Amino acid sequence: MKTPLMGSYPEHDCLFLLKKIKPEFHSIEDKERLIQTGQLHYSQMVSQESKPTPEYEKLFHDLTAKYKHKLAEEILNLSCLISNNVKQDVCIVSLVRAGTPIGVLVNKGINNYSQYNSTHYSISIVRDKGIDVNALDYLIFDLKIPPQSIVFIDGWTAKGVITKELKKAIEDYNASRKVNISNTLYVVSDIGGTADYSVTFEDYAIPSALMNSTVSGLISRSVINDQIKKDDFHGCISYEHLAQYDYSNWFVSEISNCFKAVYYKLAAVPDEQQREARNQLTQNYIRLLMNKFSVTDINRIKPGIAEATRVMLRRVPDLLIVNDASNPNTAHLITIANEKGIEICVLPEMPFGACALIKDVD
Structure with a gap:
């Protein structure tokens, strides 16, 4: 049976439905050339990640300090919105990787402040390739999670490429499995006006956007290459060499420690x-x-x-x-x-x- 992958988050905060694969790194330049010449899809390649520079690290800390109360308020607002809409215990399914830290925070928001319980899994969705159906099968048929309790979360949207990919993928999945998962997408910031629910259109530097794996449980973005077999979860690389620079749990604590200063209530959110x-x-x-x-x-x-x-x-x-x-x-x-x-x-x-x-x- 497939087993979830632990990143650097505690199990109660996030489990990744991904398969750890052997690294085959491409340089950024080589990757770009292969993508644009159509030789490989971007999901087939991943680059090595290096530690952030001290200047960049300082910027991340400064922006976290500046926006942590704002983001905490937005996270609790999103948590309240989800609780009001779903009206039962929630299974948060965040989209690897930008959605992962936001999913961890919303999971905490619902568990600590709503009348419902929440669990959180992070799974892969890839442009032109769809969502990881094996991950969804695992949630519904192995873990017996009620399909109507599943809620998709990402960090932000812009052009709406992933929103469209999600809509189509879930429509196809529901038809093939005779289930009824909602294809609704929740995000913090929806600058492109493409998500179903968001708490702001404001384009600001959400601090988790600044880092890669070091704010996402030391996990790479998802990979679909020849190491991924028919029944596998989508793949990923674990960047354990960056453990001493890992801010995943620090970031979650910085934001969630601000929750108690914020009211858990549904503020005005953008309408249709x-x-x-x-x-x-x-x-x-x-x-x-x-x-x-x-x-x-x-x-x-x-x-x-x-x-x-x-x-x-x-x-x-x-x-x-x-x-x-x-x-x-x-x-x-x-x-x-x-x-x-x-x-x-x-x-x-x-x-x-x-x-x-x-x-x-x-």
Whole structure:
């Protein structure tokens, strides 16, 4: 029988439904070339991760200190929203990896402040490949978790690629397994107006977006390569060499320690009309950027501070766009751009804090 994987979180905080595989690392440049030439899908490759620089580490600490009360309030608001909607014990299914630390926090929020119990599993979903059906089978048929108690959580959304992937994947899964899991997606920040439920449209530097595995249980993003057999969970690498730099549990404590200063009540959250307006605004501006910078592949455009951070850390960036060069939320992006010699462009009318363009290496 398959068994969940322990990252660096305690078992009651998070279990990963992933299979640990043997590392086969690609450099960031090599990975980009193979993706863009169509030789390999991005999910087939992973890069080695190195420890964050002292400057970057300080930035992470500073932003956590700055936003921990805000994020704690948003997490409890999201927890309350989920409890009100599901109205029973909850199985949180976070999407590896950006959703993982948020899932840990929401799990704590529901368990500590609502009338319901919550469990948390983190599973893989991959653009163009769908969700890990073996992980869902494990939850429903092995652990006997009621399908209607499953709630999907991610950290943020931008263009809505994963939202669409989730909707289609769950629709297909429900049809094939004759079950009725909700394909609803909950996120903290929904800058693109594409999630079903969020607590803000604000594009700010959610601190967990700054780090990779060292704020996500020392687990890589999910991998689907030839080591993954038909009945396996999607794969991952464990970055145990970074254990001394692991802030996964520290980050959770920093945010959850603020819970007691925040009311567990449902504040005003964006409604459907606001979400549609926000979605239209984002889609229109993405088209404008594609025209302005002659980008033909939408996958090369990554709007939002969180996604831009991912590009600057894990991809080969071509251009960093910010709407305010003095915004403290984008200071870390400007630091990385300067370190890597990446051009920075300021567009004050841009409806999100930052956007990164991936270099065309095809």
